[in-house]
Amino acid sequence: MGNNDANNVYILFVHASFYDVLNYAYFTGKAKNNLPDHFCGKCFRGKNTTMESGIFRESICIKARKLSENQKQMTMLQTQNVSYSYSGGTPLTFPDVACGRNEHWLLLGQSGTGKTTFLHLLGGLLTPSNGSVSVNDTDLTQLSQSRRDKFRGQQIGIIFQEAHFVRALTVGENLQLAQKLAGHSPDKARVRELLDRLGLANKINRKPDQLSVGERQRVAIARALVNKPAVILADEPTSALDDENCQEVATLLEEQANLAEATLLIVTHDNRLKERFEKQIVLS
């Protein structure tokens, strides 16, 4: 797809395997490293990452679509006039935000400015008293409770300050549970691939309690990514970690968000992260 004309071609693959796509590429005379980078989220995204990251195991390509530069920049996370009032407290008002696809944002603010409340509003865990929250063009405030739960499971990955898990389950089972709860069928290959990518392949059968704090946070990242969400929200993901783990987790978050072409929003008061991210929202 070397020329501009080809960029305008809309290619539709229905239930095609990766090999079908590969065949198409060869048939049309494209080298494999020139494969189009616009297959749907069920397939693969980055053209150079496809071969290494176990894509061969993923064989369902619903639709291949063309993403223009504009679409890449399209807003994935947007709020308007959002406010929330706790019963008996003064209402908290929040700035309007608009985060594009593949962008990384930092949400800063002192304690008590409602950072966690804002994150929960963005994630649909709380319903705002006023205003609207849209994720991937869906207004969360308009969804019913159960639709919102399902939508959140599929589109939003959330990472908390302390990584919590279902303690009765192993690391691998926790990730599969995330798939199941989002309404996907369990995909062990995806789970293994993710854990492998985060250097946790040998922990798949451990209970979360048996992991170190840093490992747990990495598993939490894997869990947030397992359903290939459009938006990743992280609530103080590094504040419980030492410097080394902090940088590692931040790097992983960036890398994985890039790979998934997801919007990343980190809520933090951790100064160690401030230099790393250009785009910042400050709550006051």
Next chain:
Amino acid sequence: MNLLSLSWKNIINKPLSMTLSLVLFGLGVGLISLLFLLNTQLEEKFEANLAGIDLVIGAKGSPLQLILSSMYHIDSPTGNVSIEEVRPFLNPNHPLIKTAVPLSLGDSHRGYRVVGTTPAFFGMYEAAPAEGRIFEKTMEVTVGATVARALELEVGSTFQSSHGFVQDENLVHADAEPFKVVGVLEPSGSVVDQLILTNTQSVWAVHGHEESEEDHSDHDHAEGEGHDHEAETAMKPLTEYPEEDITSLLIQFKGRNYQALNMQRSINENTDMQAATPAIEINRLYSLIGVGAEALRWLAIIIVIVSGLSIFISLYSSLRDRRYEMALMRTMGGSRNFLFGMIILEGLILAVLGYVLGIGISHLGMEALAGNLSDSYRYTFTGWRFLPQEAYLLGGAVVIGFLAAVIPAIQASRTDIHETLAEG
């Protein structure tokens, strides 16, 4: 990772408290089911042994004791009655009586009772020999299937009986002629399986009543001729021995008319004997046992309720530990219904496991008890029979599991995600 395996893993993650609930539940269910099993099998045995007997005549005493000793062979006899006294009932032309079977009790062989009777006994209990034949001569015995198996007796075996029902070497009738097995009965499921049957004269012979007569024949004749002599005695009807005693008489009426019913009252009022009606006495026995069984049943129900409570408490307290997990599952897309279902399923799994454990306990317990029961009740019991009531019991267990889980489940489904997560 489906709901069932998730619930299951949650349960086995908390082995201690769950084991407690499980064991309690199992005990309750086990006790109820054991009561069912015992009750059913006992009643069946009692019914099977009624054998169409309308009246039992014996020495004065407790009518229940008379029935238990003469029909069920579990209690001691009330005493003896003389042939002279029962002579009218032994008359084959009695207008009311179809069959009258005399019983002479009091001896046993290695724990199994030796019963002196007449061949009519086999007709009454519809027992037929599987091997050999029914006794004809004195000192010949036909043994029940269980006896033959337990004591390894077969046609041709000989043994000496002992006095009383307790196995005691000092009480063996060592000076009496040994019994000779001439037949083994088919298993019938009734008390006959547990008996060693011989003719009435043999019992007398063992106790030396005919000693003078026998002495003389033993001295003067060769062995073969002696046997002939015994055959002769066996042929004589019991009414020829007015001086001798028997223990009791089992009566089948020709029809249950007014006169037949009056016969019991007349015996009780006008003679030194008593007559007892099996059906009435057995009903009395049921009502006596019934009080205890009822109390046990209530105890079992209380245990089940307490175990339901313990399931409730362990789910409720585990929920408090798992509040964060609940919120987490909600953030991962789990609906309220999912959490509700998960907790309900945990309750149901515990209840069903408890039920399985309980049924296991009761049937194994029954099987373990069977040996003891056979010794004291003279019947064969088994732990490997399953009753329809046990299916209802499963239904009850499921309901209790559900009820125990419903409040924790509602609690779980109402988890406030934001609050819980904000608390950390």
